[in-house]
Amino acid sequence: MKPAMSVEIGSLKLRNPVMTASGTFGYGEEFSQYVDLEKIGAFVTKGLSLKPRAGNPTPRIVETPGGMLNAIGLQNVGIDAFIQKKVPFLRSVNTPAIANFFGYTPDEYAELASRLDAIPEVAALEVNISCPNVKQGGIVFGTDPNCAASVVAACRAATKKTLIVKLSPNVTDIVEMAQACEAAGADALSVINTLTGMAIDLERRRPVLANITGGLSGPAIKPIALRMVWQVAKAVKVPVIGIGGIMSATDALEFMLAGATAVQVGTASFVNPAAAQEIAEGMEAWLAERNVADIKSLIGALEG
């Protein structure tokens, strides 16, 4: 018997729970020769801003044990070029494309949300709140519940599409953040973005990354992500999307047990561009072998 694999995130119906994570899958097209995009649940595009952003100086990336640090600096083409150059491809694929975006003021967030709302090819919106608020001395929106709520409320007012809020793990209490975002109108929560880290070149006595610090991703962060998904899923009613170090179907299924309704695959796509598809297929095979009829029965089904 073929297990039922579909799940819902807000009003978005996914053929299976596996998506690709923002910033690790370009705008979809880059990977189309390696992955059958119609075998994954959805893909999330690179974080967009109102104006194109150049990003940070190099080195921007370094491998660390079981993971990698990145300080890309949110380089992206900007919303206008996105509409002109990237949206036509999204139209050609029969898989929902979720647009990830960020701003530096709540107004910028709202403007982006309303512009993305108008694009039929964009199935849902994912707000990245791991950005500094320039109006309030650069405090990262996602590290202050009031700041985060103001951004989410501004976006909520600007779109009827499914609004996913992506939480930063660089906080003391992720549950407090999750609840603030839910109360402000989030339809779902993505947990987690990268953890701030650092690498040092001993002989040169310098930081490896030009930006000094960067975001840690990959298998090294999986236990932390799993814990945060578990904590958040218990505390909110909206669906949680589990992200962080997912490399295999087993990893993805563990996130679902912890309470995730869907998952996103990030760094794994660099290691194996077909990872998201292979994970979706592997999950289905796992369920079939154990005669589990519906993947939804696994969500939050952690025992003990």
Added chain:
Amino acid sequence: MQFKAMILDNAEVSPGYWRMRMTAPAEMLEAKPGQFVMVRVNPSIDPLIRRPFGVFDVGTLQPAFTGAAPQPYLEILYRVVGKGTGMLSTLHANDILDILGPLGTGFENGPAGEEKLIVGGGVGLAPLYLLAKELVKDSPVRLFAGGRTKDDVLCITEFERLGVECYTATEDGSLGECGLVTKVLEQRLDATGNKGQIFACGPHGMLKAVAGIGAKRSVKTQVSLEGYMACGMGACLGCVCQGTEHSAENPDYRCVCTEGPVFEAAELKWEGN
């Protein structure tokens, strides 16, 4: 293209430098000189991300037993510098690697009959062998190969076999001219009145010097760059380099993996880098 390659040979050709031959699908035979592959060193998570290597050579082998189809192969030439390359050097024939490629742009050959000046520093020679193989078909080719010592000047015999005229320079004088290979390149350009065009790959300092030589003498120069790569397909934006007009106010970052690794030297910003 993503494929599984079986190692056919993995041998140390000079202290610290290895040459690996592996099976490849027939599409790999279409690889352009200057393109690269991303190698997953092993299926575990350590090392995690793939490592980029230039395509040193491609070809086909006639299997020993008649009747079997010719086997296309891919070769890389690598220097052991860390964990990933160290692990590669311990692999043996019949081990399997996961490869992505061919990736990136290649060199443009330029007009037939024109003098081609190839400049390689150390393991930078890797992508230049396939280039020389192409260029000798219709042009006179000269190689300028440099390194710290004679052990860092690789595969000269192979280039000579192609009919390439080779000039070498080492910093300790253990092979060829004593000093930098760029000096030898300049001598040749002086002697010919700046004829031909330059193709270079090697350490950043050497490329910068070569770019300067090309610019000063109005000789077209193509360089193959490196960047720290996670994906090799334009998605992570980790590998970027700066275009000529780059400044903090007007940033111009180019993706080394998709817009390069081969660039016209005149398109890139070299000062301060």
